[in-house]
Amino acid sequence: MGLLSSIINGVMVGGLYGLFGLGLAFAFGIMRIVNIAHGEFIVLGAFFGAALLAATPMPFGMVLVCVALSAYAVGWLIQTVLLNRMIGPNPVPSMIATMGLSIIIRNALVGIYGPDIRTIDIGPLQEMGITLFGVGIGVLPLIIFAISVALFIGVSLLLTRTSIGRAFRAAADDFEILETLGFNRRRVYAAAMGLAIMLSAVAGLMLAARSSFTPFTGVERLLIAFEVVIIGGLGSLRGSFFAGVFLGVVHVVGLKLNPNSGPLFGHLAFLLILLLRQFGTPLSGMFRKVVRT
């Protein structure tokens, strides 16, 4: 695999990373909730999808839809039952509660499925590849990338063209005004959390289809999502997308340089960006400009 094909692969994984970040940014931007269990919901999407694929004859696309719908329900439920009781100026209670949730989900998955590395088998599509300009590209990663771009466009349309999308944006700015307009703040929050978990679980299942996962991968996925949010900036769809692509490329190229490094190079790149921002160097400003415009 040459460098060029690593970069292309990185871009395609990056679309998924962008979705991880988008989900986290949704919950944080609208409700000021830092969902520490975000990574576990991403992994939960993979486990649920794998279980559906094994138990039913449904094709992968239909499984994706099923996972999306159930993830929305789970997000809605958690916001309604648990997190709506903790909204307020103090971010700590919801952080600790979701930390608790993440421990519960992670260890329940270990208890049910064991700690081993798992992969998803979705049939012949996984092995198919095409050659573009001399670079071999898998068909599945290409389809997955297309779906992630479509999801980004979909969310953008939702936020600008629908009333619930406008309510999300209003809730992020000033929930009191939103309530005077007749919206129920808690219902808007429940829908937002449903959407956040849905995006993450769908992206999690798609990532699982092209790589592997264990009950412990959630931590890594959460940190990626968080890095996407910080690099791309909160409340910027395009920022999330490009930050995801950037991290994806760093990951895949880093793994090519050192196959045992895991997410190390992505973390280091993120920390470097944080440091550069401290000193306000023109380089980081430039990067931010490129990403945000």
Add this chain to the structure above:
Amino acid sequence: MNSTLMKAIRTYLPGVILLVALLAAAVFLPTDTRLPMEMFLVLAMAQGWNLLSGYTGLLSFGHQVFVGLGAFTLFLVINTFGVSIYSGLLAAGVACLLASLAIAMILHGQRDAYFSIGIWVIAESVRLLFGQWEFVGSSRGMVMNTSGLNLQTFSDTVFWLSAALSVATMIGIYALLKSRVGLGLMAVRDNDVAAASVGVAAGRTKLLAFSISAAVCGLCGALYYLSVLYVDPTGAFDLDWQIRILFIVIIGGAGTLEGPIIGTLIYFGLREIFKDNGEMFLILQGVLAVVVMLFAPGGIWGLVQSRTGWQIFPTRWVAH
């Protein structure tokens, strides 16, 4: 004169009694010192983390980085230079102090969740780096070179060092909280803008708490891995250290000195009950964290305090 003495007795006596009772229970009851040693160390870590997160409101999810750094520094220094464990411990503490300054530089100005998860990313990066670093044994870890140790008194030495560290941490933090600096810490947590307006150097105060918590966690990590004579990056930089500390402080009551003591007793009590079912024990920790956040965000001691007004370690300044 007499009344000041009385006041001093009233102020300090309950704490002293509690500490002596804890020490007595830990020292005289069990013949195997491993569990009380671990309890002392975890309690000290929890108090250190509580100083930062409970008293300044900077919630850290990455203090496992100091546990691992302290342990690896101790092993490196002893194995390379053949120094005593005391010099090794000193090196571990200093290394974690320096590390905390470096981390503070990277995360400078990051608030709330940005700090919490930023330090988590750093902890993960350090874990991965140590897993790749051949000099410290990469993922296989390091075995302590025991030629310079007196193995006969070794376990007793480690136990007493742990007990001393735990008590010293408690007393040190208590004294700190009763001082001007401590008042500044709590002012910063409650409202940093208001604190700054009356002349509290919020940044410096937070940095102080961060460095102290880092050094304490580093020393505890060094002592813990010294007791087992073996350290590896997966274990020493494990998120479970952080979860343990967080659980203990949150359940017991963040922002109080009594809370972590209660939390430690509950944690180890539950662990003994669920000895054979590790996953169930962890799930229960998660459930308890959620339940406490729903019904008693101040933890168990916070609940007791709001009902009764009891204080074993009174850190608030009372007007006379």
